[in-house]
Amino acid sequence: MTSVPLSPRSASSLRWPVLGGLALAVFLAGFLLPGYLQGGYLQSLLNNGLITGVMALCVAFIMHQCGLVLFGIAAYYGLAAYACAILINSFGLSAMAAAGGALLVTLTAAFLVGAIVIRVKPLAFMMICLSLAELMRHLVALPSLRRTTGGSDGLLFMPEGRVLGIDAMDLLDTAQVWPLIWTATWVIAGLFLIVASSHFGVRLRAIKENEERMRFSGFDTYWPRVFAFTGVGLAAGIAGVIQALASGLASPEMFSIITSTNALLAAITGGVSSVIGPVAGGVIYTWAISEFGALGYSQLFTGIAVILVMLFIPKGILHPLRLLRRKGGRA
């Protein structure tokens, strides 16, 4: 390509092997966790936290790479869960086939929606995405669709076969579903990280920064963002399928505005510019909600948390740490 010599700033050639090794160690150690937690409260908290974390990753990715506020991620999460449940109940598919089918449905839906909403203004983007999720929530609760969707109670299902080597019925156990959630979180976070640092990621951020200049530089500015949206929808779909398999249930609440809000807040709490932030945000957020929810103050907590986060750490909880590290690195 070009012959621009990179300046000598890669003095930290040891950095990536060390970080990579550390990540691998944490990843492997994660599989030992259920042995210590013995199921129970903490395990289910972590499970739910990571599911919210994956959704937060999706929101953070679209925000950081495309500058769009995705306030309706629940649509793809819920859609995948329902598609999985319906494929099992009404079409008799095995758990694995249903999961694959559900992801295909979600991928297609996200692509079609993306092809439309990427064209509109940011406010319209936010409102349309939000409305779609709300629309789905009402749709699945329609009495006339009760035989297929289970109505407002949600759709219970009994999965058969194995999912990535785990018996589908075992996934209902919080400890046994953990490896699936843990792996999915790492894979999705890893893919987002790779995409963000790839040529495609730079291209997305450049479109975010100055779309007109991108066109004047000969770039198409539409399809990359449609693909980014599709990928994010698919990732949320993976979270939805796992959640459905972990609970044996697809429920209208999965589409609710609370699901979307939680993901958005977790992303902002954790910070949208890293992949660790949103996942950590998801866990912290889930923990806090469950603590305050037990006291009956969960709405109150959410309100206070939003205000505090926005006022004091608008760039996320990891940001102060990063500043510290940067200062340390310079000294």
Place this chain on the structure above:
Amino acid sequence: MIRVENLTVAYGAFKALNDISVDLGQRGQVHSIIGPNGAGKSTFMDAVVGKRRPSAGRIFYKDRDISGDSIQRRRKNGMARSFQKTSIFPGLTILEQLDLVAAHLNEPDLGAIIDTMDLREVLHLEAARAAYGVQRRVDVALGLIGMPDILLLDEPGAGLSAEETANLFRHLRKLAAERDIAAVVVEHDVEAVFALSDVVTVLDLGRHLATGTPAEIRANPQVVAAYLGTAA
């Protein structure tokens, strides 16, 4: 290389350009467009590169009517521009943005552009943190990437000191000659324009007053009356 025929561009009822016909873009030459504020110079550039739809008239590029082509298509076919109001990617480093565009447009020698625009020292700076003069040069450099056939520069010297502007023009002339680019430059500094241009077009209130060599333009009574005044 570009032929504009009866071009009219209107903002609502106001005609910013009115029935303009002109040829521009000889390889290796600098063609300047001058005129008072609001004459329609930027609007002219916008129409040529596809940012603004003409309300009438046609634009030919390399003998093909490109009136229906998108901005991207025109750029890929070799028509590049820089902006009066700096238009770069503030959050990317200077190298990141030059590299991105260079890879996309198959630029064979980005190093030469970086050196010509004197950007080597600041490559790893986030563009937003760079000095204004640097940002102007990045804007021009982005236009130079990909061996364009014609480069339209809208007041490349805007906000630069006289010395910086002179430097920039020297670089541009060199590059236009080296790469056999046709340069079309909008500039306010009339003396600089006459010194550096091969051809000059004068616009006034959306109308085409005259096109000719600097000497012809200087001697044109209409131009003197409308724009140059007694100064020239």
